[in-house]
Amino acid sequence: MTAPISPKPVSVARALGLVTSFLGHRMGWVALSIGLLVFNIGIELSLPQFLGNAITHLNTITHLDQNSSPADYHYLVISVLIFLGLVLTRMIVGLLLGPLRNVTAQRTLGDIRAAVYDALQRQSFSWHDNARTGELISRASTDIFRLQEFIFVCLLFSVDVSAGLLGTTLFIFSIDPTLGQLTLLAMVPTVLALGYFAVRLQPRWRRVHDRHSAMSTVIQENIAGVRVVKAFAREMAEVAKFRSQKDAYLAELTTTVNYWAARVPFAQFIFGLGVPMVLWVGGGKVIRHEMGLGQLSKVIFYLLALGNRIGVIGQITSIIQNAGSSAQRVAEILLAPVSLQPGPRELPPSTAPASVRFEQVTFGYQQKPSLMVEGDKPDESIRASRPEATGRLALENVSFCVAPGETVALVGPTGGGKSTLLSLIPRFYDPQAGRIAVDGIDIRELDYRSLRQSIGLVFQETFLFSATVGENIGFGRPEATRLEIEEVARVARAHGFISELPKGYDTVIGERGISLSGGQRQRIAIARALLQQPRLLLLDDSTSAIDPGTEREIREAMAELRRGRTTVLVAQRLSTVRIADRILVLQEGRLVEQGSHAELMARKGGYATLFHSQLVEPVIG
Ligand SMILES: Nc1ncnc2c1ncn2[C@@H]1O[C@H](COP(=O)(O)OP(=O)(O)OP(=O)(O)O)[C@@H](O)[C@H]1O
Ligand SMILES: [Mg+2]
Numbered sequence: 001m002t003a004p005i006s007p008k009p010v011s012v013a014r015a016l017g018l019v020t021s022f023l024g025h026r027m028g029w030v031a032l033s034i035g036l037l038v039f040n041i042g043i044e045l046s047l048p049q050f051l052g053n054a055i056t057h058l059n060t061i062t063h064l065d066q067n068s069s070p071a072d073y074h075y076l077v078i079s080v081l082i083f084l085g086l087v088l089t090r091m092i093v094g095l096l097l098g099p100l101r102n103v104t105a106q107r108t109l110g111d112i113r114a115a116v117y118d119a120l121q122r123q124s125f126s127w128h129d130n131a132r133t134g135e136l137i138s139r140a141s142t143d144i145f146r147l148q149e150f151i152f153v154c155l156l157f158s159v160d161v162s163a164g165l166l167g168t169t170l171f172i173f174s175i176d177p178t179l180g181q182l183t184l185l186a187m188v189p190t191v192l193a194l195g196y197f198a199v200r201l202q203p204r205w206r207r208v209h210d211r212h213s214a215m216s217t218v219i220q221e222n223i224a225g226v227r228v229v230k231a232f233a234r235e236m237a238e239v240a241k242f243r244s245q246k247d248a249y250l251a252e253l254t255t256t257v258n259y260w261a262a263r264v265p266f267a268q269f270i271f272g273l274g275v276p277m278v279l280w281v282g283g284g285k286v287i288r289h290e291m292g293l294g295q296l297s298k299v300i301f302y303l304l305a306l307g308n309r310i311g312v313i314g315q316i317t318s319i320i321q322n323a324g325s326s327a328q329r330v331a332e333i334l335l336a337p338v339s340l341q342p343g344p345r346e347l348p349p350s351t352a353p354a355s356v357r358f359e360q361v362t363f364g365y366q367q368k369p370s371l372m373v374e375g376d377k378p379d380e381s382i383r384a385s386r387p388e389a390t391g392r393l394a395l396e397n398v399s400f401c402v403a404p405g406e407t408v409a410l411v412g413p414t415g416g417g418k419s420t421l422l423s424l425i426p427r428f429y430d431p432q433a434g435r436i437a438v439d440g441i442d443i444r445e446l447d448y449r450s451l452r453q454s455i456g457l458v459f460q461e462t463f464l465f466s467a468t469v470g471e472n473i474g475f476g477r478p479e480a481t482r483l484e485i486e487e488v489a490r491v492a493r494a495h496g497f498i499s500e501l502p503k504g505y506d507t508v509i510g511e512r513g514i515s516l517s518g519g520q521r522q523r524i525a526i527a528r529a530l531l532q533q534p535r536l537l538l539l540d541d542s543t544s545a546i547d548p549g550t551e552r553e554i555r556e557a558m559a560e561l562r563r564g565r566t567t568v569l570v571a572q573r574l575s576t577v578r579i580a581d582r583i584l585v586l587q588e589g590r591l592v593e594q595g596s597h598a599e600l601m602a603r604k605g606g607y608a609t610l611f612h613s614q615l616v617e618p619v620i621g
Helices: 012-064 071-122 126-130 133-175 175-225 226-231 235-272 273-289 292-332 378-383 420-425 449-455 470-471 482-491 495-499 516-530 549-563 574-579 597-603 606-619
Strands: 358-365 394-404 407-411 434-438 455-458 535-542 566-570 582-587 590-595
Touching: 012 071, 012 133, 012 273, 012 292, 071 133, 071 235, 071 292, 126 597, 133 175, 133 292, 133 434, 175 226, 175 235, 175 273, 175 292, 226 235, 235 273, 235 292, 235 470, 273 292, 273 574, 358 420, 394 434, 394 590, 407 420, 407 574, 420 535, 434 606, 449 455, 455 516, 470 482, 470 516, 482 495, 482 549, 495 516, 516 549, 549 574, 582 597, 582 606, 590 606
Parallel strands: 407 566, 407 582, 455 535, 535 566
Antiparallel strands: 358 394, 358 434, 582 590
């Protein structure tokens, strides 16, 4: 019942619609911004009227009498003052508008970021397995940043251009319909030309962004894997790999930007042809006294304003396009179906140890990209996305029970499916066949959050956050007191070395802080799991070769750990296996033997062989 994870292509229009819909959450701010903007456009449209009227007036009085009088200046002074007043008002409104729309845009972007983060957190393990970290980081940061201009377009330019174009054209028509028609005649081919460029540019921007993201992935992986790169002296090869990604990105970007840069001069030229046309026809009308000089001036002023707006249209189309592919890349995350749905039931509250039951469980990892990136063929990946495992099966027909309070050890050769088996219990993945029950309830019927809260988990690889030791231990229960944290640390045999750290529990560890050894990290992870007071403890034990002292400490810790709870642990060492009530041997995904240590040794089967070949050595060492 694992849902398909391959991405469905999201159309540009749908992606942009989705981004725009976020403005809906900030309706008050949006309405205020647009209101002020329309007010300013109104002022702008009235300016040519004043200029035209002033010219008409001047033209009349200079024709009527040759001698100027102070009264003639009166009209001029008023016109100048009104003009100044309008320009001043426009500036004040503009100054208010700047911060207002900035706040609106930034809050909206913040909402989008939060939604993306939310979507990333909600996604299943298999979705994350099949997505590359660099790609996700690039979409969650760069692509959202690129949407900033688009949000401004929605808030600002779209209203500006549509109200401006419409208002200007209407005014020209009201002054002279013939000149209005001429204006439309120039405008239509201009807009068509811009549209043509826009359509041609769209796929190019997507390629540019995918290339940028591929380049970021190389950077991210090299930073994350810097030790491996250096250990194998592969710096030069990695630099070369980055160079080729960077060159590919630059090549794509250069052709696209060249194409992009051509469109506004081209469009302005087409529209520019309209001005002499209007001058010719309108000038003729003025000569024939069919039209006043002031009226023609108004039309020309409006036309020049339109010419500026054409530049803005060009800018808008390019911003929308640029945003189009970023919006698509963000929408693919926002609209990705969440394959794991919480069931309707909660685990009944209890502190008693839980029981676990596997019934003929078969599971294989899915290997399909969860995001679309350059080179993917969307149609094929969709056709291939049947909800089945694509790779080899990691678990096949596995059945067993763990009674409440029991400790079961999983052993077997590497790749046998031990970690996989553990990860199915908290429902990190859903099996393709079979059923898993905790306390007799099918875990698919449970709300997985309630299930996971009763489980304490220690992964094979410990991840610690860049935070203090105390915060890392308290991750699952931030409200835990220092006393509780110290208590679990003692049980996990971590208190000793933590006390020796420079600032004890307040020492920052992880990427920014001091580093800990593998065994120390694991003990912090055990303390973190214990703090949850889990009814079921799942331990993936990775530290195989450690010194006898630590070995004994861990054994003692284990014994305390399992008290009063059910434990399933992956055992790499003899000592760990010994504390188990029962042992399950997993080989190539199949449960080949189970029983107590003595039973299995007596059987002289797979376990006995494994015991002699693998489990003995570390203890000797
Ligand atoms: N996230 C994953 N995506 C795809 N395949 C995986 C994933 N994790 C494990 N596998 C595969 O599933 C199989 C079982 O792996 P698993 O990690 O469960 O083995 P294991 O018994 O824990 O091994 P080890 O003792 O080395 O930890 C292996 O073939 C492995 O390659
Ligand atoms: Mg493992």
